Amino acid sequence: MPVARAPRRDPREFPGAERFLPAVHELPVLREAVQACHGCPLYRHATQAVFGEGAPDARVVLVGEVPGDREDLEGAPFVGPAGRLLDDALAAAGIARRDVYVTNAVKHFKFTRRGKRRIHDKPDRYEIAACKPWLAEELLLVRPEILVLLGATAAQALLGSRFRVTQARGRAIPSEEAAGLLAATTGDRAVPPPRWTFATVHPASVLRAPDPAMREEARAAFFADLRQVGAYVRAL
16 A cells, blocks of 8 residues: 655744744843744744743853743743653763753644644644744854754754764764764754754653663663763763
8 A cells, every 4th residue: 555645844933943043142132032933834833932041151051942832831841750860861961950951843833633632743844844944043053063953853953864873872973984974054044063962862751761771771871871971972
């Protein structure tokens, strides 16, 4: 049986975030401006946009996929269960959460309702592309030395659709290799590659492992990936 193609999205629904960027390129100004972004339809049902936060001069930036339920309600990234696991992994790696900058590839929560619950949905390529200017501005302003991509959505948003986290997780991708992959741009302002780029799973995927033994195995592997990042941080 032939596989049915997904219906083509109406391009008028995805004008992109570019037109919503403020004239002043500063993190506090961007954080306020993102609330008015209608670059894709996700703003219609989210409580608010969730911009990145953390040290504006952080040497390490971590990029996730999309805000979750708690993040959507509180307006801050990685404050739910996945965020707590990330905090634990950073602490085990010797990296203080206050010293990093955390954000997401997509700034509005995407979900499906099941009764009273809002269940996370994976953003599609149109939503990722529409939101990319916000992420690009964050990287341009923070200019991290180490970039950590959490999950396939974040990795493919910046390193291309062919990138596979399972094949590269925990491995340091040097600047010269990332330079040929890093695709995020805002107009003619290309994002400079960090000294090192890492990819690993999203902490939410660890929590979704189907049984305690598999969760513990996934947790140990995730912690090992972050410890590798920590070793490179200390060598800077």
